[in-house]
Amino acid sequence: MLYQEIDKDDSLALHTDLYEINMMYTYFKKGIAERNAVFEVFYRKEPFGNGYAVYAGLEHIIQYLQNLHFKESDLQYLKETEDYNDDFIDYLRNLKLKLTIRSMKEGELVFANEPILQVEGPLAQCQLVETMILNVINFQTLLATKAARIRLAVQNDGLMEFGSRRAQETDAAIWGARAAYIGGFDSTSNVRAGKLFGIPISGTQAHSLVEAFGSEYEAFKAYAETHKNCVFLVDTYDTVRSGVPNAIKVANEMGDKINFLGVRIDSGDMAYISKQVRKELDDAGYPNAKIFASNDLDEYTITNLKMQGAKIDAWGIGTKYITAYDQPALGAVYKLVAIEDEFHAMRDTMKISSNAIKASTPGKKQVWRISANTAKKNEGDWVSRANEDPRKFNALFMFHPQYTYINKVVTDYTAIPLLHDIFKDGQLVYKQPKLKEIKKFVADNLDGLWDEYKRSLNPQEYPVDLSKNLYESKMNLIQDIRRKIRERSFGR
Ligand SMILES: Nc1ncnc2c1ncn2[C@@H]1O[C@H](COP(=O)(O)OP(=O)(O)OP(=O)(O)O)[C@@H](O)[C@H]1O
Ligand SMILES: O=P(O)(O)OC[C@H]1O[C@H](OP(=O)(O)OP(=O)(O)O)[C@H](O)[C@@H]1O
């Protein structure tokens, strides 16, 4: 079958790894598919050596969950390819979302080893949605974080996202453009992303325009006669000797008929050339014309260019943003933390790796952001069992989950819960903020973070602490699991 033919009847129900459906089948056959389970999403290490990540992806996850159902062609495909019985196929046919989803808000700053999103409900349904949830969060959170790093580097300059042509296919371009805007970009060049999400769109011109007209003067003039706002691309032949003089010539001829916004340079030594170009523009009476720069830029090159005194006012960033060039994966995982037992009681679960202390934390949780009332800055995050509430205490004991001798008592604080109800028993209960509000939320959140955690090189490690209850239940469970292993392996 051709992709176009499938496309008409495509659904995201099958956008999952085969092992998820195979596990669903086992749960179904063994009568535990409807048992209540809790899974949580977290990652283990901040991306790009950053001090935090910017959470993005919830909107796409909501869209996916709202439309989650198997189409007849999906069921037909499973029947043809796998060995499932008809009862299971019927079970999938009638599957209706019953999940309760709690999540941080998009634009929240998130840190390693704390739950970003929590899925509770029938075990089989929890399993089905794992792949898509990770697919979305891993990409969008990674990209929004990269965007925040690039924003930090350009400071208050203009910042345009140019990544579509180098993105890993269409979805990455679109959702990557959205993540860019959330993380701090001003605009995208992708027109569809502008239409879909309301992101401001912007663009200059390509070398093909100059080549098509055969001369810079002809090309700039033609563009100026057909557009009010003009940024001329000046590096096709010789930026300083030909590109900029031609741009100035056309700007002089057109006068008020155009807004001569500036010129873009896309090659060469950007520090040296931008200084020359600035002088040419100033000398010609265009001190307000801006210099736009692009060409494989990222936060490192930008910081270096600024150090060299480059006269660049606006930055266009493509490849190294959209592909998260220096770290292409966030590594977020989805772990079972609690499951209903045969007596209908919830039992904590965990997977112990070779280093037990680094094992994931069991139990259904809440994350609290602890903010000092006087400094109005965060003291750290406090991960508790879901039913604990630090707003009831006058003082909070916070300790490092590994090196417990590193601890402090915090008083006069505000504790804000970060996991919010998004779906309750399959029903959407969350009102999604506008994209602009999400973008502002990121900026406000960054205001609450000490500079030590915000710097892009070797930031301090932000405290993500466990409540005493959670810590003790983790230790007890580790002991319990070890004891059982010892008993079972006795004599071997
Ligand atoms: N002054 C500078 N300091 C540090 N990096 C720079 C400077 N100027 C440009 N760069 C960066 O160096 C890289 C390579 O620049 P180079 O001059 O080779 O590009 P180019 O002239 O456009 O060549 P090509 O046409 O092959 O892209 C780009 O990522 C560019 O952003
Ligand atoms: O360098 P990036 O960060 O990826 O930014 C996007 C790049 O895409 C364009 O180049 P391309 O060679 O595709 O087209 P053009 O030069 O002909 O416009 C543009 O000139 C940028 O250099």
Ligand SMILES: O=C(O)c1cccnc1
């Ligand atoms: O508008 C631009 O200048 C642009 C857009 C996409 C890629 N490169 C440049």
